[in-house]
C-alpha cells in the first residue's frame with residue numbers, strides 16, 4: 001500500500017507538526033555534517049509555501065530524558081534559518097506555556113523548532129500522554145524522519161494515534177528506493193557489505209540472500225568469513241562467536257546460487273594510525289601475527305569492480321576499510337567510484353546511511369548515486385525486511401482493488417421533507433466521487449422517495465435507517481423491504497446502537513432482518529459497537545464478536561458477502577468523543593480477523609468496514625487513513641456542509 005504524503009492533503013492555514021531527523025554531529029557548537037538538515041528542506045519549504053504553520057520536532061543524540069545543553073537543537077535552528085533563508089523561531093522547551101505561546105503566535109508560512117524531544121523521558125518510551133500533548137498543538141503530523149523510522153517514539157509514532165500522519169518527501173523517497181531494493185530489484189543485483197561487524201549485518205545478508213545475485217564482502221567483517229574458511233587473518237578484527245554464522249551464510253549462499261565474493265588481498269598494518277608502515281598481502285598467503293587487515297587490496301578492488309560493472313541494482317552498506325584514514329581509504333574510494341560509474345549507465349544505486357554515506361561524502365561522490373539514505377540503523381532494518389514502526393504509523397492511501405469505500409450519512413430523525421429536498425439538491429451538485437467511493441444518504445422514511453428522485457441523476461445512493469423482516473401484514477408502524485425497493489432504496493442500516501438500546505432490538509431480531517434484507521437484494525449496513533461500561537471493563541472485543549456472530553448466524557458466505565459493517569462505539573455516538581484512529585483501527589482489525597475466522601481471508605479482505613461516531617472533517621483524515629477503516633457512517637456531520645468536506649477528504653486519499 002502506498003503512504004499518504006503531504007501532496008495528498010490540504011495544508012493551507014493548517015498547523016503542521018513535522019517530525020524531522022536533525023540528529024546531526026555537532027562539535028564545539030558547530031554542525032560538522034548538515035546532510036540531514038538539507039535533506040529535510042524540500043518538505044519544510046513545500047509545507048510553508050502551501051501556507052501552513054510548521055512546528056518542527058527532532059531528537060539530537062541520546063540525552064536520556066534529561067535537559068542537557070550539550071544536546072540543544074539551538075545550533076540547528078540557526079543553521080536551518082540560514083538554509084531556508086527564513087526566520088526559524090526556537091523555543092528552548094519541549095512543552096508548556098512557552099511552547100504553546102510560540103505556536104499560537106505562528107502565522108501561515110512561519111516555522112518554529114522546539115527543543116530536543118529526548119529531553120522528555122516519555123519520548124523514547126512512546127508515552128501516550130506526551131504524544132497526545134504534541135498532537136494537540138497541530139492539525140496534522142508530517143513524518144519526514146526516516147533516520148528515526150526504526151524507533152517507536154512519541155514524536156514519530158505515538159503522535160499518529162491522535163492526528164493524521166502523512167509522509168514528507170524525504171520519507172517518501174527513502175521508502176521508494178529501499179522498497180525497490182527489497183521487493184523488485186532489477187537484475188543483476190549486487191550487494192556490497194563492509195564496516196566493522198558481521199553481527200550488524202547478519203539480518204541483511206539473510207534477507208538479501210533470497211534476492212541478490214552477488215554479495216561482495218569487505219571491511220573488517222570479511223575477516224570473520226575468511227577465518228571461517230580456514231585462512232590466517234593475523235590480528236585482524238574477527239568476531240569469534242560469529243564464525244559458525246559466517247559458515248552457515250556461505251553454505252546457504254551456495255544452496256541458493258548466490259555468489260559471495262571475498263577479497264583476495266588486503267592492506268595490512270600493525271596499528272590503526274595514519275602514516276604507519278603498511279603492506280599488501282594475498283589472503284591465501286595469510287596475515288602475519290601482530291598485523292591486521294585494514295583495507296581491501298588492489299587485486300580485490302579490480303575483482304569487485306568487475307563484479308559491479310554489469311549491475312542494474314546495487315545496495316552498498318559499510319566501508320571496505322578504515323576509510324577515515326587516507327592510507328586505508330583506497331578500497332572504499334575505488335568501490336564508491338565504480339558504483340558511481342555504473343549508476344551513470346542506468347544502475348539504481350542505494351547507499352545505506354551511516355559510515356558509507358559519510359565515505360561517499362568524503363570522496364565528493366554523494367551526488368553520483370541514485371539514493372544515499374539518511375538512516376543508518378533504519379536502512380539496515382529496512383533491508384533486513386523488518387517492519388519499521390515509524391513507517392507503519394504513517395497513514396496509507398486506499399487501494400480501490402481491495403474493496404469498496406463508502407461515505408454514508410445517517411440523518412436519523414432529522415430534516416422535514418422540505419429540508420431534505422433543499423439539502424440533497426445541494427449535495428448533488430457538490431459531491432464528486434470520481435467513482436472512487438460510494439456516497440449514501442439515509443433520510444427518514446418519509447423523505448426517501450423525494451430524495452431518491454433528486455439523487456437519481458447523480459451517483460449518490462439512498463438508504464433506509466431500518467426495516468422489518470416480514471413482507472406485509474399487521475405490523476403497525478413498520479416498513480417492509482418491498483416498500484423500500486419500490487422507492488428505489490438500495491441500502492438499509494440495521495442494528496444501529498439507538499435501535500439496539502432505545503428500542504431494545506436483540507441480536508436475534510437483527511439476524512432476522514439481516515437475512516430478509518439480503519434475500520431481497522438490498523444491501524445491509526450492519527452496525528456493531530460497545531457501550532462505555534463495556535469498553536471500560538475490557539469487553540470491547542467480546543461485545544463486537546458476539547454482535548457479529550449472532551448477526552451472521554445461518555448465513556452462507558455468498559449471502560454474507562453483501563454486508564457492509566459499521567463499527568460504532570456507542571460512547572462515541574453523538575457525544576463528541578471520537579475514537580482515536582488507533583482505537584478504531586484496533587477494533588476494525590479485530591473485526592477483519594474475525595471475518596477471516598468465520599469465512600476466509602478473501603472474504604475478510606473484501607468486506608467494507610465503516611467507522612461511525614462523532615466523525616468531523618477535522619478528525620476524519622486520521623481515521624480514514626488507517627488501513628482497516630474503509631469510510632464512515634456519519635451522523636451529525638451528514639446534516640451539514642461538513643458532509644461535502646468529508647467526501648473531499650476521501651477523494652484525496654484514494655489512489
Ligand SMILES: Nc1ncnc2c1ncn2[C@@H]1O[C@H](COP(=O)(O)OP(=O)(O)O)[C@@H](O)[C@H]1O
Pocket residue numbers: 194195196197200218219220221237293294295317318319320321322323324353354355356357376
Ligand atoms: N578492516 C577494518 N578493520 C577495522 N575497522 C574497520 C575495517 N574496515 C572498516 N572498518 C571500520 O568500520 C567502521 C564502519 O562500520 P559500520 O558502523 O559497521 O558501518 P556502517 O555505519 O556503514 O554500517 C568504520 O569506522 C571503519 O573505520
Ligand SMILES: O=C(OP(=O)(O)O)[C@H](O)COP(=O)(O)O
Pocket residue numbers: 021023061062147148151353354374375376377378
Ligand atoms: O542517527 C540515527 O541513527 P543512525 O546513526 O543509525 O543513522 C537516528 O537519528 C536515530 O538515532 P538513535 O540511534 O539515537 O535512535
